[in-house]
Amino acid sequence: MIRQFHPFGFAVCSNEKQNDFEFIFRCLHGGLLNLNLQMNEQELILIADGAEAISNAFLKVFETDHNVVMCWFHMRKNVEKKLYLVEDKALHGDIMNDIETLQLSINKNVFGIATRLFLKNERMKTNFFDIFQIND
Numbered sequence: 750m751i752r753q754f755h756p757f758g759f760a761v762c763s764n765e766k767q768n769d770f771e772f773i774f775r776c777l778h779g780g781l782l783n784l785n786l787q788m789n790e791q792e793l794i795l796i797a798d799g800a801e802a803i804s805n806a807f808l809k810v811f812e813t814d815h816n817v818v819m820c821w822f823h824m825r826k827n828v829e830k831k832l833y834l835v836e837d838k839a840l841h842g843d844i845m846n847d848i849e850t851l852q853l854s855i856n857k858n859v860f861g862i863a864t865r866l867f868l869k870n871e872r873m874k875t876n877f878f879d880i881f882q883i884n885d
Contacts, residue, residue, distance in 0.1 A: 770806030778810055791815070798823040821852060 758777040762769045794816045797803040804817045828848060832841050847867055854860035 765800065765802060767802040767806045767809075770803050771810055774806055774810035794818060796820050799827075825849075 758773070758780075760773045762773065790811055791813055793811060795804060795807045796818045797807075797820060799819045807815065807817065825845075825848075828845065832844065835841065835844070847870065851860065851863050851867060854863050
């Protein structure tokens with residue numbers, strides 16, 4: 750068994766403004782420093798709901814480019830909200846299954862290959878991707 754420590758933080762706040770998230774990330778950053786953990790901050794990954802206030806605060810506090818990933822639950826909810834716009838209702842289950850299969854990718858390279866295959870799939874020749882070009 751690989752025994753590695755992967756620090757993580759989880760926060761819920763009521764205002765959800767950039768200043769609120771900056772406070773949370775400053776506390777997390779300070780905690781990491783206080784614990785004297787030897788870690789490369791460039792390897793930090795933010796998993797959030799896609800709100801700009803969160804990612805902007807994260808980038809401001811940690812001051813370098815990081816991987817920012819949309820939470821799988823929130824991504825799935827966003828897809829489900831838009832699926833009704835796909836005219837062929839028989840495709841809904843297949844599209845969701847294909848997207849969920851992408852989550853099983855073990856690294857970025859595999860994810861990139863799987864995504865290209867997903868996009869080449871015949872059932873993706875719908876208006877599905879045009880739907881996601883519309884900003885909410």
